Amino acid sequence: MVTSQFPNWSSLAGVGEKALDLALRNVGTLAGRVLEGNVRLGVTGLRRAGKTVFVTSVIDNLLRGGRLPFMDVVAANRFLAARLRSSPNRETPRFTYEKYLAALTEAPPHWPAATASISQLRLAIRYVPSSSMRRSVQRIATLNVDIFDYPGEWLMDLPMLNQSYEEWSALTLEMVSRQPRRQLAARWLHWLGTASPDSNPDESTASEGAALYTEFLHACRRSQANLSLIQPGRFIEPGELAGTPLLTFCPLLPAGMLYRQNSLWGLMAERYEAYKNEVVRKFFVEHFARLDRQIVLVDVLGMLNAGPAALHDMRMSLTACLEAFRHGRGGWFDRLIGGQIDRVLFAATKADHIAASQHANLRNLLDMLVSEARNAIRFEGAMVDTMAIAAVKCTETVATEHQGRRLACVQGTPLGRQRPTVLFPGGIPDGPDLFPEDVTQPYRFLDFEPPAGVGRDGRGLPNIRLDQALNYLLGDYLA
Amino acid sequence: MSTANIRAASWLPPVEIEPSRPFESKSEVPRELDDSGAGVTGQAARLATLSIWSQRPWALPAFLGGIVALVVVALAFDAADLMGRSFAVSHALGVLVTVVLSVTVGTALKLAFDEMVAVRRLRQIDGLRVEADQLVAANGHGGGLAFTETMARFYGGRDDLASALQSLNNAVTDAHNDGEVVALIDRQVMAGIDQLAYASVLRASRDTALATALSPSAALDVAIVLWRNLKMVREVSTLYGARPGHFGCWRLMRRMLANLAVAGAAESVGHVAADVLGGSLAAAISSRLGQGMINGLLTARVGLAAMNLCRPISFTAENKPTLRRIRNELMSVPKDVL
Numbered sequence: 001m002v003t004s005q006f007p008n009w010s011s012l013a014g015v016g017e018k019a020l021d022l023a024l025r026n027v028g029t030l031a032g033r034v035l036e037g038n039v040r041l042g043v044t045g046l047r048r049a050g051k052t053v054f055v056t057s058v059i060d061n062l063l064r065g066g067r068l069p070f071m072d073v074v075a076a077n078r079f080l081a082a083r084l085r086s087s088p089n090r091e092t093p094r095f096t097y098e099k100y101l102a103a104l105t106e107a108p109p110h111w112p113a114a115t116a117s118i119s120q121l122r123l124a125i126r127y128v129p130s131s132s133m134r135r136s137v138q139r140i141a142t143l144n145v146d147i148f149d150y151p152g153e154w155l156m157d158l159p160m161l162n163q164s165y166e167e168w169s170a171l172t173l174e175m176v177s178r179q180p181r182r183q184l185a186a187r188w189l190h191w192l193g194t195a196s197p198d199s200n201p202d203e204s205t206a207s208e209g210a211a212l213y214t215e216f217l218h219a220c221r222r223s224q225a226n227l228s229l230i231q232p233g234r235f236i237e238p239g240e241l242a243g244t245p246l247l248t249f250c251p252l253l254p255a256g257m258l259y260r261q262n263s264l265w266g267l268m269a270e271r272y273e274a275y276k277n278e279v280v281r282k283f284f285v286e287h288f289a290r291l292d293r294q295i296v297l298v299d300v301l302g303m304l305n306a307g308p309a310a311l312h313d314m315r316m317s318l319t320a321c322l323e324a325f326r327h328g329r330g331g332w333f334d335r336l337i338g339g340q341i342d343r344v345l346f347a348a349t350k351a352d353h354i355a356a357s358q359h360a361n362l363r364n365l366l367d368m369l370v371s372e373a374r375n376a377i378r379f380e381g382a383m384v385d386t387m388a389i390a391a392v393k394c395t396e397t398v399a400t401e402h403q404g405r406r407l408a409c410v411q412g413t414p415l416g417r418q419r420p421t422v423l424f425p426g427g428i429p430d431g432p433d434l435f436p437e438d439v440t441q442p443y444r445f446l447d448f449e450p451p452a453g454v455g456r457d458g459r460g461l462p463n464i465r466l467d468q469a470l471n472y473l474l475g476d477y478l479a
Numbered sequence: 480m481s482t483a484n485i486r487a488a489s490w491l492p493p494v495e496i497e498p499s500r501p502f503e504s505k506s507e508v509p510r511e512l513d514d515s516g517a518g519v520t521g522q523a524a525r526l527a528t529l530s531i532w533s534q535r536p537w538a539l540p541a542f543l544g545g546i547v548a549l550v551v552v553a554l555a556f557d558a559a560d561l562m563g564r565s566f567a568v569s570h571a572l573g574v575l576v577t578v579v580l581s582v583t584v585g586t587a588l589k590l591a592f593d594e595m596v597a598v599r600r601l602r603q604i605d606g607l608r609v610e611a612d613q614l615v616a617a618n619g620h621g622g623g624l625a626f627t628e629t630m631a632r633f634y635g636g637r638d639d640l641a642s643a644l645q646s647l648n649n650a651v652t653d654a655h656n657d658g659e660v661v662a663l664i665d666r667q668v669m670a671g672i673d674q675l676a677y678a679s680v681l682r683a684s685r686d687t688a689l690a691t692a693l694s695p696s697a698a699l700d701v702a703i704v705l706w707r708n709l710k711m712v713r714e715v716s717t718l719y720g721a722r723p724g725h726f727g728c729w730r731l732m733r734r735m736l737a738n739l740a741v742a743g744a745a746e747s748v749g750h751v752a753a754d755v756l757g758g759s760l761a762a763a764i765s766s767r768l769g770q771g772m773i774n775g776l777l778t779a780r781v782g783l784a785a786m787n788l789c790r791p792i793s794f795t796a797e798n799k800p801t802l803r804r805i806r807n808e809l810m811s812v813p814k815d816v817l
Contacts, residue, residue: 066649067650069646069650069663069666069667070659070662070663070666075666075667075670076670351654352654356620356653356654356655356656357619357620357621357656359620359654359656360618360656390654393652393654396653397653397654399621402494408620421495422495423493423494423495424493424494424495425493426493441493442493443493444493459649462652464652464654465654
């Protein structure tokens with residue numbers, strides 16, 4: 001527009017300059033092919049936090065780009081397109097995005113089953129750089145985003161890396177001595193009473209203990225209390241390790257000093273160390289090394305449904321897991337693998353289970369729950385933020401009158417039902433008083449079916465604040 | 480103790496409401512555009528209710544009103560007299576004078592009406608900005624969708640904004656809170672207008688810079704700057720939907736001058752210092768170019784002030800237009816011309 005009134009006199013300078021310009025551009029394009037940006041996005045979350053659906057929705061939305069108005073690169077019209085690419089890591093299975101998307105979009109739609117093993121996917125995003133200086137060299141830039149999906153149970157192995165068998169046994173036994181675990185572990189505790197840690201290393205005793213302990217872990221997972229601190233994670237999601245001797249150990253009462261070798265205790269401790277080194281360390285070195293960005297998904301609403309014990313458990317699990325990641329400079333895990341995460345986002349998932357007016361309270365609650373981990377990460381020099389998001393939006397917020405009060409409710413089809421309903425799931429308080437003593441079940445957040453025909457408009461799966469989350473996590477890479 | 484009581488009073492257990500019962504849809508009842516002088520900010524409202532204002536000065540308005548009334552009456556008498564005399568001379572002349580008179584009166588009324596519409600429009604923008612600021616400050620839920628509809632109606636007749644409004648409509652969902660809705664309007668609708676307005680300001684400031692650098696006399700400088708500034712303000716305000724009339728432009732200019740003078744002394748001192756320093760550097764090379772540069776920068780400042788005044792949603796810290804880019808563009812003018 002400016003040049004239309006004021007002719008660009010320098011354009012008369014000659015054809016040579018133009019040819020040079022063109023040559024530079026070609027070199028730039030070539031360099032751009034080679035110099036592609038890479039970012040490894042860690043999707044962390046305890047089990048049932050919604051990692052798989054989150055990853056599916058992120059990929060679908062980036063591929064279609066129609067529902068991301070808060071991503072700066074999309075808002076500024078610099079986003080060109082995204083494509084799936086084959087992952088550079090050949091050994092890890094591919095994240096079958098198509099399968100999960102089909103599950104969500106077919107009739108009748110359903111949620112993908114729980115994840116049983118690790119998978120990964122690479123997504124290449126083509127965009128126009130925002131700075132004119134960079135544009136003059138590289139007109140179109142590419143960013144490769146590597147995303148992992150894995151069973152949330154495995155994350156709970158992470159704190160074990162920093163514990164010896166003795167420490168781990170003591171911590172687990174302390175935890176089991178309290179409700180609700182005590183009741184669930186009754187059979188294993190009985191076995192523990194009979195098995196002497198000083199006795200001869202007997203394979204059948206060991207496998208009996210491990211089997212009973214595994215049974216206890218499964219009971220924890222099934223229980224109404226929605227427990228998250230379930231260690232070791234491979235006992236319940238063994239992946240490719242099912243039935244190997246690596247998984248035949250369990251915590252024991254401490255043995256006498258004389259019996260540390262050549263005893264049941266010795267056998268268990270040896271296997272614990274082997275599990276740590278060959279399973280846990282290998283997994284995290286291979287897949288969590290060099291993470292650049294991390295999103296921690298937290299199912300706050302599920303925890304509120306389950307009660308104070310679950311909330312406490314989740315808080316402990318999160319703090320324990322996050323200690324291991326390297327944020328900013330110098331977490332202990334970093335000394336093992338190297339790598340640095342400079343941005344972390346804590347996201348309360350399934351925000352569509354509550355009315356939109358409650359999102360602010362949900363976010364405040366999450367703030368409160370992760371405050372310890374957040375401060376630690378900030379102290380290390382990484383950026384931290386919190387958000388209330390929903391990877392797939394299944395409900396509408398509607399207003400109703402109920403007993404003379406105006407309520408903000410959600411409307412959707414609850415899981416396992418055919419017809420939509422209007423639900424007031426209980427308000428999230430804005431203070432720390434979460435569980436009033438005089439009420440037995442203060443919250444009833446129902447899970448919802450994916451809405452029929454979701455994503456059929458080709459704009460990507462409907463979501464809540466997925467764009468803001470992505471902008472926070474990837475925005476500066478796409479500048 | 481007290482918080483527990485409050486909680487018990489307002490707390491409601493989870494409840495499933497009968498699906499058969501009718502419920503209200505997500506969109507609220509559309510509200511009418513508020514044009515009842517809603518451009519009063521909280522501070523101004525507080526100022527207006529101060530008791531010292533109750534002793535209104537009545538003499539001066541009455542005096543001025545009297546003079547205006549007298550002039551109007553005199554003009555009416557003159558017009559009637561004129562008509563009578565021309566009819567006395569000849570019937571044809573009388574008809575001609577009547578036609579000329581009615582055309583004059585008619586156009587005067589039309590102009591006055593246009594001005595009123597323009598002023599109303601400007602007030603509407605003020606009202607929208609106040610509403611948007613309140614929505615962002617409260618960051619609640621429920622007001623955003625109604626505000627989107629208000630904005631869609633405000634820009635409803637604009638063909639150039641139809642696609643932006645459509646994409647805004649697609650982007651806003653019931654899950655966004657009010658602050659997010661305002662941010663979306665900012666991104667989807669305002670950003671496009673901002674670009675055009677910024678280009679217009681840039682053009683005007685380059686024009687003034689060049690023209691005053693080349694013009695031979697100071698009087699011509701003043702005329703050029705004034706004319707170009709008025710044209711720019713008109714362009715910018717039309718882009719934002721303010722559509723001011725001729726007097727409206729003057730009103731806007733006056734408000735902008737006040738704005739320029741008042742808006743953050745520190746900020747303007749800093750800018751002017753930098754501008755003048757930059758200008759003086761150029762002036763060392765050529766006093767004419769330096770003069771042009773300063774005129775261009777002042778034009779740009781007026782333009783940016785006009786953008787601030789005409790925008791229905793306040794600029795945020797991130798998207799606030801800055802003088803820096805304009806200054807860089809102006810610095811390249813001599814290079815391009817010479």
